[in-house]
Amino acid sequence: MSHTSKFLRAATCRLLVAALLSAATGAAGAAVINVSSASSSLAVGQNFSVNFSIGGLSGAQNDSLSGFDLNIRFDQGAMQLTGFGFTDPASGSNQLDLPEAGAFPFLGDALVSGNVIDAFGLSGNSAAILDAGQADAFTFLVLNFTAVAASQLSTIEIDLLDPSLLFTNSEADTLDTTIGAPGVSFSIGGSGTPLPEPGALALFAAGAAALAAARRRLSARTARSARTATALAGAAAMALGLTAALPAAAQAPAAAQAATASTAQAGDAAPETAGAIDAVVVAVEGQRLQLRLTGGGTRWVTVDTPASKSLVGKKVSGTSVARGDTFLLTNPKFAD
Structure with a gap:
């Protein structure tokens, strides 16, 4: 029935x-x-x-x-x-x-x-x-x-x-x-x-x-x-509440993203380029690591195998290689 x-x-x-x-x-x-x-x-x-x-x-x-x-x-x-x-x-x-x-x-x-x-x-x-x-x-x-x-x-x-x-x-x-x-x-x-x-x-x-x-x-x-x-009703109510509470800059994500992209292109060490990595792990999601780079900025990279949450807070070094729309971290080395 x-x-x-x-x-x-x-x-x-x-x-x-x-x-x-x-x-x-x-x-x-x-x-x-x-x-x-x-x-x-x-x-x-x-x-x-x-x-x-x-x-x-x-x-x-x-x-x-x-x-x-x-x-x-x-x-x-x-x-x-x-x-x-x-x-x-x-x-x-x-x-x-x-x-x-x-x-x-x-x-x-x-x-x-x-x-x-x-x-x-x-x-x-x-x-x-x-x-x-x-x-x-x-x-x-x-x-x-x-x-x-x-x-x-x-x-x-x-x-x-x-x-x-x-x-x-x-x-x-x-x-x-x-x-x-x-x-x-x-x-x-x-x-x-x-x-x-x-x-x-x-x-x-x-x-x-x-x-x-x-x-x-x-x-x-x-x-x-x-x-x-x-779900839609809840999402709409949440969106209205969050939008009202956010500062003007946060309420214009497209403009903020455009400004960030422009800054990245102008900098000498843009966070979205491949190369040597020297950073600290700030988040782990499966095979994805979010890194806070020593030179400033953050980046999500992919590793070959699922990572442990215990890596959060550890220093990491290695080389990032562009793979489609993401970066692969090769030969990662972790230290306290």
Whole structure:
């Protein structure tokens, strides 16, 4: 189970119990969840879709859908999941992904495990945008299937006994919902173009693997985005603080570097030239030594093998040889 799905399922027991009680009592004003399909009679090889819709939203504060998490049971011997989407056919848009500057991206997935599809969606919109811009009735999930075997009666339905069944409002609290039509049933005739059983099983396995991989990528991308956003925010705050505290010369690194380069070119013993070294070790990082030269200035040099931190403070002599963008210290000799 992905971290994103676990996040959707992190509602408290109090919220879950409240949602189930609302469904059981049919509270007035509750949004209604319905499952539907265009046809109940299919042929082997026929493609079909199942829509999961919500209606009865008012547009009032907190009366909009921001997320859902549900398990859907289906007859895996008679049909296979071939795709899924979150676009409402009526509006042509994802009603949980409304236009909003600076909004987080919508997250959603559907993962097959045996005869259960674990589907979830999470809006990145603000509460104000969802409440004001979301339609009062729309399809929030579409599952695409192919009939693979004849069956007198096959059902696709929401698992109402799933303890993690959840619909959230724009404030990420439990949305008051009732279940109208929890599922749809189909009869699948033997006519049409049957899918060979080995091919069907292979396609099912490939589809499940692809869905699982997509979910893992989505979870990793979400985690990376969160970490990146946190790091950038911290870096920005630190940069602002440091810039304010630095003297004017330090706030213009390019100019300072240019001045340093100019001075080095004019001096007789520029620190960035190869030749004899007489210095003191002031820092060690792996195979890199930072040296304070006797004639003034510092230089980073590379040695053939990783160096010990115990060299810090020791005198060193040798010859530096240019190697690309660094200097190699040959025949180094260290002394106290």
